[in-house]
Amino acid sequence: MPSLGADMEAGTLVEWLKKPGERVARGDIIAVVETQKGAIEIEVFEPGTIETFLAEPGQKLAVGTVMAFIRGEGERAAAPVVAPILPAPAPGSSGAPARAKPAPIVQPVPAAGAVRASPAARRRATELGIDLAKLSGSGPAGAITLADVEASAKAGRAGPREAMRQVIGAAMARSKREIPHYYLGDTIDLEPALEWLEAENLKRSVPERMLYSVLLLKAVALALNGYPEFNGFWIDDGFRPSARVHLGVAVSLRQGGLIAPAIHDADRLALPELMASLRDLVRRARSGGLRSSELSDPTITVTSLGEQGTESLFPVIYPPQVAIVGFGTVAARPWVVAGAVVARRLVSSSLAADHRVSDGHRGARFLSAVGRLLQEPQTL
Amino acid sequence: MSTTTYREAVRTALRDVLEREPRAFLMGEDVGRYGGCYACSKGLLDEFGPARVRDTPLSEAAFVGAGIGAALGGMLPIVEIMTVNFSLLALDQIVNNAATIRHMSGGQFSIPLVIRMATGAGRQVAAQHSHSLEGWYAHVPGIRVVAPATLADARGMLWTALADPDPVVIFEHAMLYSLEGELPENAGAVDIDRAAVRRPGRDVTVIAYSASLYKALEAAGRLAADEIEAEVIDLRSLRPLDDATIMASVRKTRRAVVVDEGWRSGSLAAELSARIMEQAFYDLDAPVGRVCTEEVPIPYPKHLEDAALPQPEKIVAAVKALFGAHG
Numbered sequence: 001m002p003s004l005g006a007d008m009e010a011g012t013l014v015e016w017l018k019k020p021g022e023r024v025a026r027g028d029i030i031a032v033v034e035t036q037k038g039a040i041e042i043e044v045f046e047p048g049t050i051e052t053f054l055a056e057p058g059q060k061l062a063v064g065t066v067m068a069f070i071r072g073e074g075e076r077a078a079a080p081v082v083a084p085i086l087p088a089p090a091p092g093s094s095g096a097p098a099r100a101k102p103a104p105i106v107q108p109v110p111a112a113g114a115v116r117a118s119p120a121a122r123r124r125a126t127e128l129g130i131d132l133a134k135l136s137g138s139g140p141a142g143a144i145t146l147a148d149v150e151a152s153a154k155a156g157r158a159g160p161r162e163a164m165r166q167v168i169g170a171a172m173a174r175s176k177r178e179i180p181h182y183y184l185g186d187t188i189d190l191e192p193a194l195e196w197l198e199a200e201n202l203k204r205s206v207p208e209r210m211l212y213s214v215l216l217l218k219a220v221a222l223a224l225n226g227y228p229e230f231n232g233f234w235i236d237d238g239f240r241p242s243a244r245v246h247l248g249v250a251v252s253l254r255q256g257g258l259i260a261p262a263i264h265d266a267d268r269l270a271l272p273e274l275m276a277s278l279r280d281l282v283r284r285a286r287s288g289g290l291r292s293s294e295l296s297d298p299t300i301t302v303t304s305l306g307e308q309g310t311e312s313l314f315p316v317i318y319p320p321q322v323a324i325v326g327f328g329t330v331a332a333r334p335w336v337v338a339g340a341v342v343a344r345r346l347v348s349s350s351l352a353a354d355h356r357v358s359d360g361h362r363g364a365r366f367l368s369a370v371g372r373l374l375q376e377p378q379t380l
Numbered sequence: 381m382s383t384t385t386y387r388e389a390v391r392t393a394l395r396d397v398l399e400r401e402p403r404a405f406l407m408g409e410d411v412g413r414y415g416g417c418y419a420c421s422k423g424l425l426d427e428f429g430p431a432r433v434r435d436t437p438l439s440e441a442a443f444v445g446a447g448i449g450a451a452l453g454g455m456l457p458i459v460e461i462m463t464v465n466f467s468l469l470a471l472d473q474i475v476n477n478a479a480t481i482r483h484m485s486g487g488q489f490s491i492p493l494v495i496r497m498a499t500g501a502g503r504q505v506a507a508q509h510s511h512s513l514e515g516w517y518a519h520v521p522g523i524r525v526v527a528p529a530t531l532a533d534a535r536g537m538l539w540t541a542l543a544d545p546d547p548v549v550i551f552e553h554a555m556l557y558s559l560e561g562e563l564p565e566n567a568g569a570v571d572i573d574r575a576a577v578r579r580p581g582r583d584v585t586v587i588a589y590s591a592s593l594y595k596a597l598e599a600a601g602r603l604a605a606d607e608i609e610a611e612v613i614d615l616r617s618l619r620p621l622d623d624a625t626i627m628a629s630v631r632k633t634r635r636a637v638v639v640d641e642g643w644r645s646g647s648l649a650a651e652l653s654a655r656i657m658e659q660a661f662y663d664l665d666a667p668v669g670r671v672c673t674e675e676v677p678i679p680y681p682k683h684l685e686d687a688a689l690p691q692p693e694k695i696v697a698a699v700k701a702l703f704g705a706h707g
Binding site for chain 2: 118119120121122123137138139140141142143145146147
């Protein structure tokens with residue numbers, strides 16, 4: 001069970017999309033897993049042949065649980081790892097009693113549909129019609145107790161919405177607890193970029209037209225090439241920069257909550273490709289069909305509250321990332337150009353970054369680089 | 381009310397029985413001239429004479445067998461075995477005769493015998509003198525087993541036990557004899573059927589008996605400081621077990637820890653946790669916890685003996701393990 005975010009503890013296997021014996025390649029979708037963030041497709045990372053499935057649909061599995069064995073190319077079938085204590089009886093000898101099989105190397109997975117819940121909690125949940133899989137437990141080893149069920153009944157029907165609220169709460173609490181944030185703000189003249197975009201869009205059919213957010217995303221992705229200290233993860237008391245730019249895009253969900261899946265290699269995508277990726281990502285985020293890697297590997301996040309009309313924002317870093325860039329609303333305002341006050345369309349940009357990795361000096365230069373790139377939209 | 385000791389309460393009970401019931405008599409090793417190994421019968425020989433307070437030879441099988449015979453003959457014998465450790469020599473008489481005769485005679489003969497014995501560890505008298513084998517006796521149908529933990533029970537259980545037509549084994553924990561407490565002047569017979577709630581609580585049921593009761597109460601006091609309110613149950617009767625009282629408490633608290641000075645494997649604690657599982661499974665919020673004696677012959681050195689026995693801190697830890705994040 002892969003971790004699809006620093007806050008994920010378990011996921012429920014919804015279905016297997018492959019069969020034992022089938023060959024799989026890196027990137028193939030092998031399974032669908034339900035998490036507190038919605039249904040996620042699980043990719044294969046090592047090519048090979050599926051030997052056995054160790055989990056059944058409906059099972060809730062802790063992160064790290066082995067779900068299947070995939071035999072790599074050229075590997076032989078797994079042999080028992082535990083050596084027998086006594087030598088095997090000589091062929092034909094009848095005296096030795098049948099020995100128990102060696103212990104399996106993998107802990108037996110819990111019974112199908114297993115949710116860790118106390119008997120009292122189970123009975124009460126049945127009475128109240130509450131789905132235990134959607135609750136988190138406060139009992140021993142995270143077991144759901146009667147009190148947890150009653151609390152959830154009291155709070156109204158526990159649904160995925162509350163679960164997502166818990167996930168966001170846990171991640172943001174951790175962020176504010178552990179990450180020494182610093183914040184910088186800037187104002188960007190978006191007039192050149194918007195004029196260029198409007199002209200560009202006139203050449204395109206309606207479905208192919210691009211939104212200005214694509215320009216903002218591309219500018220951030222490109223600027224990161226010169227500022228690697230904002231792109232990567234803080235793991236085990238150290239910064240691990242990422243060679244690739246996977247841009248997390250904060251998508252608010254209609255039922256409430258938000259999710260920030262990644263556009264992979266955003267710095268290398270041409271604007272139309274980036275637009276297609278963004279459209280696809282938003283659609284899948286809202287309908288539930290995100291892939292595991294999209295959720296687990298954004299190297300930086302971009303958030304925009306422009307549509308909501310907010311002037312500027314001070315975003316919170318999503319751990320283990322080390323930076324987040326925010327954009328406010330685009331609005332025409334007085335601006336000084338060549339000594340004269342003129343109306344220009346402006347946007348505020350902001351950066352929250354991890355002080356363990358970078359300082360405000362570098363942050364300011366990074367943020368300026370984003371603004372500068374937007375002055376020359378044709379280079380994006 | 382007067383302040384007295386557990387030992388005095390046992391002696392008062394013996395004197396009361398000998399005074400009121402002419403068929404009753406006391407016998408055992410050193411119960412007469414020496415006044416009892418734990419001084420429970422001090423002065424009784426002078427008061428009641430050698431026919432009613434009888435010193436016996438050092439042969440547990442013989443004097444327990446004599447007690448069974450006397451009971452068959454219409455007497456109400458109180459047999460004192462010095463400690464449970466030596467009762468193993470009389471196990472054949474207790475299990476094969478005392479427990480079976482009423483059933484094998486089709487109800488024609490009952491054995492209204494009481495066997496008292498000291499039990500338990502904690503006095504640095506090493507493995508052979510420190511057994512807690514109450515659970516072995518509680519295994520046997522045909523006898524009743526009681527464990528008075530309080531002065532009132534030490535004073536009151538003897539009469540009821542003697543009045544019972546079946547053999548009753550009374551376990552007196554050796555660490556309790558010097559326990560001081562209040563006892564009403566008019567204290568008398570008490571039931572030997574029911575468990576007692578010694579401390580009410582809402583969060584966890586701690587089930588104990590005999591001297592372990594006081595460790596459980598101390599643990600409950602410490603847990604209260606952490607806002608865990610433990611309900612402490614004193615079993616009193618080890619056979620039969622008072623399922624109704626136990627289950628009512630567990631259904632309320634949804635968690636239970638059993639404290640047992642016996643060894644864990646095949647123990648009374650095992651029996652209790654199985655019964656809770658059978659009767660209150662769907663009321664549980666956590667697996668039943670057990671605090672038993674470590675599975676070693678009781679060590680002689682003080683620190684090792686302490687480490688081997690149930691202690692308040694072990695009970696606190698076992699209770700806390702039943703709570704998760706909110707614990």
